[in-house]
Amino acid sequence: MAGDPPGSGSAPGDPIPLMAVGTAAAPHPPRPHYDAPYRLFLATSLTLALFGGFLLAILLPLAQTLGWDWGARWQALVQAHGQLQLLGFAGLFIAGMALRLMPRFSGRDLAFPSLVPALIPLIGGSVVLRALAQPWGTGALRDAGLALSAALLLAGALAFAAVVWATLLQRESRAEATAWYFSFGALAYVAQAALNAAIVVEMVRDDLALAPLAKDDVLIFVQLFGFVLLFLCGVATRAVPSLTGNSRPDAPSRAAATALAAGVALYAVAAAWAAYHAPSQATARAQDAALLLIAAAFVAVIWLSGAARPRANRVARASRTSFLFVRAAFLWLFVAAVLIFWYGVPALSDGRPLDAYATDAIRHTLTVGVVTMMIVGMGMLVIPEFAGRRIQHPGGEIAVLAMLLALNAAAALRIWPALEGLRWIAMTRFWPMAAAGAFAIAAVAAFALMFLQSYIEQRTPGWGSTDALRRGRSPRT
Numbered sequence: 102m103a104g105d106p107p108g109s110g111s112a113p114g115d116p117i118p119l120m121a122v123g124t125a126a127a128p129h130p131p132r133p134h135y136d137a138p139y140r141l142f143l144a145t146s147l148t149l150a151l152f153g154g155f156l157l158a159i160l161l162p163l164a165q166t167l168g169w170d171w172g173a174r175w176q177a178l179v180q181a182h183g184q185l186q187l188l189g190f191a192g193l194f195i196a197g198m199a200l201r202l203m204p205r206f207s208g209r210d211l212a213f214p215s216l217v218p219a220l221i222p223l224i225g226g227s228v229v230l231r232a233l234a235q236p237w238g239t240g241a242l243r244d245a246g247l248a249l250s251a252a253l254l255l256a257g258a259l260a261f262a263a264v265v266w267a268t269l270l271q272r273e274s275r276a277e278a279t280a281w282y283f284s285f286g287a288l289a290y291v292a293q294a295a296l297n298a299a300i301v302v303e304m305v306r307d308d309l310a311l312a313p314l315a316k317d318d319v320l321i322f323v324q325l326f327g328f329v330l331l332f333l334c335g336v337a338t339r340a341v342p343s344l345t346g347n348s349r350p351d352a353p354s355r356a357a358a359t360a361l362a363a364g365v366a367l368y369a370v371a372a373a374w375a376a377y378h379a380p381s382q383a384t385a386r387a388q389d390a391a392l393l394l395i396a397a398a399f400v401a402v403i404w405l406s407g408a409a410r411p412r413a414n415r416v417a418r419a420s421r422t423s424f425l426f427v428r429a430a431f432l433w434l435f436v437a438a439v440l441i442f443w444y445g446v447p448a449l450s451d452g453r454p455l456d457a458y459a460t461d462a463i464r465h466t467l468t469v470g471v472v473t474m475m476i477v478g479m480g481m482l483v484i485p486e487f488a489g490r491r492i493q494h495p496g497g498e499i500a501v502l503a504m505l506l507a508l509n510a511a512a513a514l515r516i517w518p519a520l521e522g523l524r525w526i527a528m529t530r531f532w533p534m535a536a537a538g539a540f541a542i543a544a545v546a547a548f549a550l551m552f553l554q555s556y557i558e559q560r561t562p563g564w565g566s567t568d569a570l571r572r573g574r575s576p577r578t
């Protein structure tokens with residue numbers, strides 16, 4: 102179970118541990134367990150989000166509406182925004198939390214702990230280098246930056262996947278279906294790094310300012326649906342049922358993980374074939390069918406989590422506002438599934454892929470409504486700093502509710518112009534997007550500040566203790 106110390110859980114049927122009596126032998130010192138530096142992952146993720154991805158989310162739409170002449174650099178910065186958000190913000194947050202949670206889920210120590218300190222320099226370094234080299238670099242310097250960035254990402258992906266697989270795919274692991282979500286997700290992470298390397302080789306060889314758009318779409322798809330959403334659905338199906346008073350059925354959850362992974366693989370192969378060879382009705386239909394399979398898997402995940410059919414409210418009173426983010430994320434996941442059916446069924450029957458507006462609407466429903474919402478909500482529920490914070494700052498509810506409102510407004514405003522499609526092509530369509538960026542950055546900044554404040558305060562001894570809870574205030578006062 103989440104929260105169990107690694108290796109300490111006992112399952113029904115385990116032998117009852119016997120205590121030695123008589124002359125006491127010197128007790129074994131407790132075996133030190135390696136804890137991944139989740140705070141560093143969080144801090145890097147939030148820094149890249151606030152000063153990179155979300156900042157660009159405001160500037161890119163403003164550049165269009167206010168007529169700033171960014172030329173071809175605008176599209177390069179769009180690609181930088183996508184990579185900063187998917188691999189920097191969401192990716193490092195997910196990696197940090199996965200490294201922290203895996204020993205608790207599986208009852209096993211984290212494998213290859215010596216690889217963990219390399220992950221932030223490799224992945225974070227890769228994303229920063231890419232965001233600087235592609236839009237701003239020129240000539241050999243740009244090429245070297247892009248090539249180094251791709252190599253760092255590939256090394257980081259292999260190291261991360263090795264840790265995930267070696268921790269979860271052991272016979273004694275108790276990670277159940279979660280191991281399937283995470284292992285498929287790690288496979289997607291390696292696949293996207295390899296595809297990214299191939300794209301970068303092409304950019305350098307042919308001196309391209311942008312990643313070719315069709316190939317970039319495949320890359321983003323594998324990053325978002327394959328890596329980010331598989332991990333997110335793995336955590337959701339693991340942690341949420343116990344909070345909603347539901348059981349955690351293992352076989353159906355494995356089936357949902359497999360359907361999601363199969364949908365991602367089918368889409369990626371068909372879209373890559375279309376991008377590298379020739380698009381056809383067959384590749385388009387395969388992509389549409391894959392999307393419908395993924396939408397069905399989303400509905401299954403919502404059902405398995407129990408978020409839509411709570412039997413009991415097991416969320417502690419002080420955490421109930423934070424849990425509203427998780428509920429909202431499931432609602433947006435349902436909206437994404439509906440949008441996929443809405444756009445995907447006619448596209449399948451016509452034999453064409455989704456257009457750019459539909460893709461953008463689904464993409465940002467997922468990235469803002471589901472991923473950002475879940476990061477903030479789950480973060481407040483499981484990060485230790487926030488547990489102590491609820492004790493020390495019990496009146497913080499209003500701020501948390503304002504963040505919830507801001508993130509929902511951001512998701513709605515971001516997808517509105519995309520839903521309008523060709524009916525709204527004037528530059529005014531970028532105003533709601535800029536407003537969405539402002540709402541989102543405000544919510545994420547508030548989350549980051551709360552984390553930072555709690556991190557500083559928690560150095561006071563007993564700050565998050567049950568004693569402090571009983572007294573309801575800081576141990577110093």
Ligand code: HEM
Pocket residue numbers: 158159161162179180181182183184186187190191317321461464465468469472473511512515534535537538539541
């Ligand atoms: C409310 C916040 C956000 C705003 C205002 C925003 C804005 C934008 C804009 C204007 C584009 C370009 C669309 C076009 O080409 O016309 C874009 C693309 C994209 N965004 Fe966002 N975005 C936001 C949040 C996010 C988040 C949180 C993620 C991921 C976690 C994300 C991932 C992407 C990706 C992958 C692309 C496509 C990049 C490419 O074409 O290579 N966005 N976004």
